[in-house]
Amino acid sequence: MLATTTCLTGCDLDWEKPDPSTPLPERFRAAKPKSAPSIGSAHDFAGRFGSPELLGFVDEAVANNFDIAAAVARIDQADANARIASSALWPSLSMNNSWQRYQIPGTATAQTPSNLSTAVSSGNSLSSKAGFSASRRTLFNLGLNASYQVDFWGKNEDASKAGRILANASRFDRDVVEISTVAAVLNGYFQVLNAEDQLRIAHDNVKLAREVFDAIKVRLEVGTATALDVAQQETVLDNQLASIPPLEQTLRQQRNLLAVLLGRAPEDFGVGGSSLKKLRTPRIEPGLPSEVLLRRPDVAEAEAKLASQEFSVLQARAAFFPQITLTGQYGVQSIVFSNLMRPEAIAWQVMTSMAQPLLDGYNLQGQYMLQQGKYAELLADYRKQIVTALSDTENALVAIAQTERQLKLQMDAVAAARRALEAAQARLRAGTIDIVTLSTTETNYFQAQTTLEQVRLANFQALTSFYQALGGGWSPTTREVEIARAEEAYQADKGPWP
Template identity: 60%
Template sequence: MRTTALLARSRRLRASAVLATGLAIAGLSSCNLDWEKPDLSVVPPEQFLEGKPKSASPIVGGPEFAAKFGSKELTELTAKALSDNLAIAAAMARIEQADANARIVSSALWPSVSLGSSALRTQVPGTVTSDLPNFNPARSILQGAGQREAAALADNLGTFSATRTNFFALGVNASYEIDFWGKNQNASNAARLLANASRFDRDVVEIATLTAVMNAYFQVLAVQDQLRIAAENVRIAERVLGAINARLEKGAATMLDYGQQAAVLAGQRATIPPLEQALRQTKVTLAVLLGQTPETLEVRGGTLNSLRYPKLDAGLPSEVLLRRPDVAEAEAFLASREFSVLRARAAFFPSITLNGRYGLQSIVLRNLLRPEAIAWEIGSNLAQPLFDGFALQGQYQLEQGRFKEAAAFYRQRILAALADTESALIAVKETAKSVKIGVEAVAASKIALDAVEAQLLEGTVDVITLSTVQTTFFQYEFNLTLARLAYYQSAVSLYQALGGGWSPTTRNAEIARANEAYEADKGPWP
């Protein structure tokens, strides 16, 4: 009869639990759990305005691209930046953090098992277990009448005896949440996608670092060229001043002529200190990019005239988007946010947890390992959120807002990638024109300078004309150096805009490395 009553009572409890869960889920239907994603479509153009409408293979990246400029020193500097740059090192550390976070978040997919032991000694006072003191017969055997009254009083008062108990336990505890609604799996997917994004971010940092190294090196070469030009212009101005001084001694020139040419000479000398400053400061910047102190860096440099311009084909816009690590990073971040929204949505539904315990228990230590000391327990918990002050609703709306932000950022990255490439192609074309025009201008102004110097010796030209021709020649030479610098830097900008050698193959390799890191060294201890 008792067993039948217990079974009936168990059925009523299960029916009540099912009814409560059904009512809770029905109540959730009134909540707004519909999720309308923002529009993510960005249709790339069929071709770039400044590019050829044809497909192209991915460009090479890293030191291999630097080698195309024909400078061995530049190739060595880019290789050193890859190994010693601190921004890249920090990005690699962020990968380790993301991998660790993926494991932490994914731990909910596995059962939790722990070994526990305890030793406990307790004392329960007699005043808790009894409402009357214990009677002591020995107190009645006392001598004297007065002592008898005292003994009787003591017996009436009595004493309370405390109870001391030992408890020893050794066992294994386990719990596991059944991921019926995908809450834990969605959280794991979101974290693992962030681990992928961290690797794409490292690639972005690497490309930006190599770009900065190449631009800084070209800046060093340009300043060295300008210093040589300045030194040559000083020699020309000194030679002309010497000729004017000779004419002055013969009375064929005036102090005004001498003063004007002396001013031209001083102006050329004044251009040297700022160039020296720029050279040293650029080397300091380059040293930081290489992860070392400025005094330890040795850069020989050279001239921009010795470099070769690499051939770069942009390909199609759709290809460029697949070769940009920043676009892949934004896409992975967006996908992670989507899983976060799904996780927040699943939090509205019931959670079922299985619990189990198996071990040994005894009040005497010597009996702890006996077979009769075995104790076990198994059960389950079902929890359904009913009202939490709208915390779940707020978290769900928060994750939706974050997804919309990530979606806007993703679209912005796509537009930025297309704009970067278009701008770089324009720069390549226009700086090439500037170099060509600059070479022609320097050649023409050199002819004019040689002619005016010959006329100076003949005494058939005035100093104002001479000064104008000299200043024009000096300026054209400086402008040509700046045009060459911009021309080579445009190649670097195009290299960065095209993804710096990144490709879908690189993407797959990075994802594979993330998966390997997630699966590697799995065990109860490091």
């Protein structure tokens, strides 16, 4: 009957919640179908590369990174919002103390001046002194006001649950930020070492190209080479020299970026590592798809937002029903301060009210439909996050396997290019090689070395992507801990009411 009364505008309160479940594959295409433990925390994962410096950078970033600090601040905001959303579950009590001094005009209490009858009886005309007598009053008031909304339909409880679950989501978001930050530190460190490796190669190549250039100039002096030969080799040398400034730029900019990730000023920051070749490449098993999803904080965050929105839908539905409020006032009032403590000064009032929307221009129906639409949007985001997590893992597995394969092949290519260059240099000394062949051989060797270092960097970056795809060191246990922390934050200092 209540539903019929409140829905005079033709609303529909039925809502069939969509099924959020998503079918999962039994295994990853690029991995064996077996369970695997978590890869550990960011500290544990960074330690697998065998670099104490990298390990220290990761720990420092987790402690001092500005994005992580901002995410922690958002947790505090979410906890505060959860407290605000839950406030209607408890009675409100306020103090109402006042002191009033006021004047009541005589014209408000009498129709004629106070001395009119005296003037008439004496036979005299109304004098200018005739007037209305005003009165002044003082009122002292000490009191308490209390109110409580009876949550018959669960509207306030739904709002509280929605806010508290969003507080959980904020904690999961902080973990997402940490994983992204750690991945950025890892990649930044790898890029610094890669730039240093490529700079060493570039300087070695410049030295080699200069030696060949000097040898060709000697041949020009004795008439066994031409000016064209010298110009061609000079081009090779200049190209190697021109490759150094971009590498210097990359090195310095990556150092600066790494400093910002650690919360440091770039001017006071340096990297002691020298080569990617000195790092180890850890071996990691992904486990099963269901395990990966339980280890991804972004999936947990999307799930929490979806669960919170479900209660927002229920809250909008409960708004159609009557809202019953209990109010009360208790205190003392007196026109004399000394009488405030007398029993006769006590004043009190108790009231029950019921508010029932009847016609509102479809406002409540629109709010209800709006919350349902938000739920549908968050459901789509949740499902997308699941398939994205699976795709990230598959892509990382493919990238690791293929970059490892490419790395081995490229090392063979560098070795072959080196042998070809040594043979060309021997023929140059013997005077039996043309400069075009020599220049081509040099260029191939230089390019093969550069490609090798690019592939090596890509292999380490694939490991970083794998770390992100597996949810960092996150686990179902971490999720339980985060939820417990949110509950502790909610329970702490929430007030005297149960």
